[in-house]
Amino acid sequence: MSASRTVTWLPRIPKAVKIGHIPQRLKSPRLDFQRARLEILRRMCSTLFREERAEFRFHRAVELRPYVERLLQFGILRGSEDPYTKEMVDWWIMDGDIREKFFEVYVPRFREKEGFGPFTSLYFIQDDPSEGHFHRGVIELNGNPYPPIVIEQMDYSHNLLNVLLKNAIYQQMSNLQTQHASAK
Secondary structure, eight states: OOHHHHHTTSOOOOSSEEETTEEEOOOOTTSOHHHHHHHHHHHHHHHHHHHSEEEEEHHHHHHHHHHHHHHHHHHHHHOTTOHHHHHHHHHHOOOHHHHHHIIIIIHHHHHSSSSSOOSEEEEEEOOOGGGOSOOEEEEEETTOSSOOSSOOOOOOTTSHHHHHHHHHHHHHHHHHHHHHHHHO
16 A cells, blocks of 8 residues: 555645634644644544544544544444455554554444444543643544433432422412312
8 A cells, every 4th residue: 555545536735724713834844734734633542542532623633533533433334354344444544553443442332332423532621721722522433432421410300308209298288279179
């Protein structure tokens, strides 16, 4: 697989691509602008598959998410033997051990998942003024071993106080109904 063959399908990206209303220039020091944007996304994709949860600038995480989702779809639908899927995984995931992990761990994990929903979650993180003015985001693969970022609400309906209040309200309502029925 030659490098020129790998790059032929890549789209041409204008010099200042707008993300939202602010033109973004994703740069890498030793590469021209057209190639640097994709190299940055490749590194981010490899980082996400290596760590299963990664923190990036929010607009870059938003841009990365569709590429990761599509790569997982190729792995699930076409399998590891498909040449196009292998080429995509080889290009987007830079480390060999992570490529093996992609087909051995991630694809079976999401193949067993019910439905064909999103495979990643994206969260906005509040800014820390000491870290600069960029918004931060966390992108993670669903089903990762880390604790959840957003904690689900606890169910307190069976708490003793709530049970007593519910029964008191029920008794009060039944008393009002019997009084209303006897008044007629």
